[in-house]
Amino acid sequence: MTYQDCLDYLYQQLPMYQRIGNAAFKKSLDNIIDLCEALGQPQHKFKSIHVGGTNGKGSSSHMLAAVLQEAGYKTGLYTSPHLKSFTERVKVNGQELPQDYLIRFVEQNKELFESIKPSFFEMTVALAFKYFADEQVDIAVIEVGLGGRLDSTNIITPEVSLITNIGYDHQALLGDTIVAIASEKAGIIKAGVPAVISTKQEEAEEVFILKAMKVEAPLYFATDKFRLELVEGDLERQVFQVYSNEMLYLAGLELDLTGSYQKYNLPGVLQVLALLQEKGYSIPEEALRAGLAKAKSITGLKGRWQKLNDSPLTICDTGHNEDGIKQILQQLEALQPKQVHMVFGAVNDKDITKVLQLLPKVYTYYFCQADIPRALPVADLHKQSLEVGLKGTAYTSVSEAINAAKANAAPDEVIFIGGSTFVVAEIQEL
Known part of the structure; x- marks a missing residue:
């Protein structure tokens, strides 16, 4: 075998x-x-x-x-x-x-x-x-x-x-x-x-x-117990001051996972x-800092507010429910983009009405379906999207939709790829 x-x-x-x-x-x-x-x-x-x-x-x-x-x-x-x-x-x-x-x-x-x-x-x-x-x-x-x-x-x-x-x-x-x-x-x-x-x-x-x-x-x-204060953040890392009981607990704690969530x-x-430390595990501060600063490279984590390209800036994220999409939209807004080209797909066993209603009508959409039986057919997704006022084109595959977004996006605009874990899974550069 x-x-x-x-x-x-x-x-x-x-x-x-x-x-x-x-x-x-x-x-x-x-x-x-x-x-x-x-x-x-x-x-x-x-x-x-x-x-x-x-x-x-x-x-x-x-x-x-x-x-x-x-x-x-x-x-x-x-x-x-x-x-x-x-x-x-x-x-x-x-x-x-x-x-x-x-x-x-x-x-x-x-x-x-x-x-x-x-x-x-x-x-x-x-x-x-x-x-x-x-x-x-x-x-x-x-x-x-x-x-x-x-x-x-x-x-x-x-x-x-x-x-x-x-x-x-x-x-x-x-x-x-x-x-x-x-x-x-x-x-x-x-x-x-x-x-x-x-x-x-x-x-x-x-x-x-x-x-x-x-x-x-x-x-x-x-x-x-813990309160965080973001002191620095970009598409490569976030740095936090961590307070415990209002006393500084960890200064300048770096995280390589850059999603605001x-x-x-x-x-x-x-x-x-x-x-775990109270239970007797030895976790020195340097191990904590190094692990969080290099979590992606140590574990191989992909698809969490991940930058794929600089020009145009291209980002993907596996967030797919209401809370996840809200966080993604807030972070896209913080980039102050000239325009967002969103490659978007969903699954067929969830009601996506509320998610679609969250999506900005000013974005340009590239609707698609992942290559799994569970994917929401792109014709259905396109129809539901038009009903809530979103403008975009339907594509039969994730790769077609991504290629169309790349062809249309100006160098100073943003491409976002998501809506479903399974859409992100089909990104070739991932």
Whole structure:
């Protein structure tokens, strides 16, 4: 079996949320429990940090992994979905899962898959846990896939749980109120395990307090301890003064993730690291600084407010829900662009009406659809966009739309590519 044979088998045999959407989501932990039992309970053989939330969980996971790696720990990192290669999902010290490990894992466990019939995500989580156990990592950062309570990753007992921003996304599966969504995210709060909430949000706050009380978990709202002041920022880095209890905690803390929304993620990351230090982990200040200043290069993170070109300035971002798009639009506005050429696509299992209503009517749009079954057909996207007053042209592929934007944009204008993780995934320069 070649690597491509292996991927073809997985894509054909296992329902995959990335491709088909809600039909692939299993509302039960039974499959992952059965898989891991058959594999020797690998999830209990390494220390972990569990990271959930609506927006920011991927960035936060990568920042934590980068700092822990710089501190000298053999660090696993599990994230989803992937942008370019399946092996991006599972990393140890920034190195992607070896293709031959995946091949062996699938060959050895085909009968198990055919018996349990897991989803693609369930299989991938089991694979990650087994790989981290085999590699004997010191600690692994595990990002929740969707929700929390019923997410396949939720069979670990972490050192710390982290929940980032709560916003509207996947309402068909998680509920259509912030309280309902927060309740699903709060499902990763475990008995006696410290839980960190990155940002205090009025609607969600009580949900976390009640869950933490119920399971007797110490609860920390990171913004109660840490306050950030942006002192410098451009397309290459951000620099913050960090205050704790109104005293200067870290001066000139540099971050190579340049999305303005990172100001909501960084307090949670700092609080988790402080709790790990209390548990006896050695995380010197120089490791913290180096990890955050080089998080992208250490972990290979892509697609978060990433500059692709200077002339015209070309930026991509995987933000795709209301909160994510609002942050992107604020940051585009801060560039004071002469004109924005936006390459935009979406998925078909979400109501994008509110997102489309947020988009400025003065931008020039290049509508497209990613090459996955879950993509919203570009004709439907174009029609919905015209109904809210957006002006643009429909293209049958992401690459066509990007090429058209490049042809039309003047050197002093801005091209933005996004709307969906899967649109960003098809950028050739990424």
